[in-house]
Amino acid sequence: MMNSPGDIATLLDGTPLAGLPVSRDRRGAVMISGIRPDGLLQAWRAARELVPTTGRWPVLVTDDWGPMDISPGGGPVPPLESELLRLDDAARSTDPWERRRTWMHEPIRDGLVDFIMTSGHGVDLTSRVPRPAVLEPRLEVEHRLYRYVTSNPELAAHLLDRTRYAVQTDYWFTPDSVQLQLIPTDAPWLAAGFVSLFEVGAEDLAAALWQWHSQWGAELVASWDTMLQLVVNRPPPPGEQAWTLAGQILSLASNLEMHQWELAVALPASEAWFIHRRP
Structure with missing residues (x-):
């Protein structure tokens, strides 16, 4: 791993980062x-192209530190090598989804039926799909809506045209002032030891990033405290894998204004994910 700022600055010559x-x-x-x-x-x-040389994963961050970054002695606390090893073990063994979105397994309330069956993107399924049975869990209702949409290629294509924006980099947030942080590991999921997402613990975040990186080639690009931005190299195919992934993303992206059945339609066309979770 490269540790000298001077050596890294020299390595950046000839790149868009030269002279910074x-x-x-x-x-x-x-x-x-x-x-x-x-x-x-x-x-x-x-910076990503240089990871094999630097041994450091790049993450875009704002140029200010919040209270959680500061130690009692006045400086940010570095994760020790042993702590990174522990975090890596946790990432590979933790289920980050089991305690999230538990309300999706509860019976759907009658007042929510029309809301769930109507997309905010111009697709109304209230007259196309039978209304939910009494006490049917919301997860099953949305799964049924997803299967209906994907069984109709014309309808699925229409919804994809309306939701594709949410899985492209154009949808990303852009702060006014940014630094590029090269963390002391080449494992992108261990960035969870250096960045944060609102109300998500480091072990859960590392586990989510590890699963997504392993299965979909998702790579963390930026962290803005209440937002994460990732690029995706192997998006899921349409079907059950896209459905499951949509639930995972929404369990962290609580402020992504989209039903699970909508997001699942968009994910196979994804080049990027935007995780938005605010108070």
């Missing part, structure tokens, strides 16, 4: 400052 200030923080990360907001993905990709 490079420093090292107390957490063991190397920080590249002065990232242009209109070139965030280009900057990240330049």
Whole structure:
């Protein structure tokens, strides 16, 4: 792993990051400052290509630290190597989904039926699909709606046209001031030890990132505290895998305004994911 800011600055010559200030923080990360907001993905990709040489995974972050980043001694607390090993073990053994969205297994309330059966993207299934049975769990209702939509190619294509925006990088948030953080590991899921997502513990976040990276080639690009942004190399095929993944994403992205049956239609066309979770 490269540790010298000077050596890393030299390595950046000839890339979009050339000439930018490079420093090292107390957490063991190397920080590249002065990232242009209109070139965030280009900057990240330049650093991503150098991971085999630097041994450091790049994550875009804002250039301010919140209270959780500061130790009693006044500086950010670095995850020790042993802590990263423990986090890696947890990422591979933790089920990050079992305690989330438990309300999806509860009987659907009558007042929610029309809301769930109507897309915010111009698809109304209230007259196409039989209304839910008494005490039918919401998860089963939405699963039935998803199977109906995907059984109708014209309807699925129409909904995909309306929801594709949510799985493209154009949908991403862009802060005013950004740094590129090169964390001291080449494992993208261990970024959970250096960044945060609102109300999600480091072990759950690491486990989610590990599962998504292993199965779908998802790579963390940016963390804005209440938001994560990832690129995806192997999106799921239509069907049960897309359905399951949509539930996983929504269990973290509680402020992504989309039903699970809608997101599952969009995911096979995804190039990027946006995880938005705010108070």
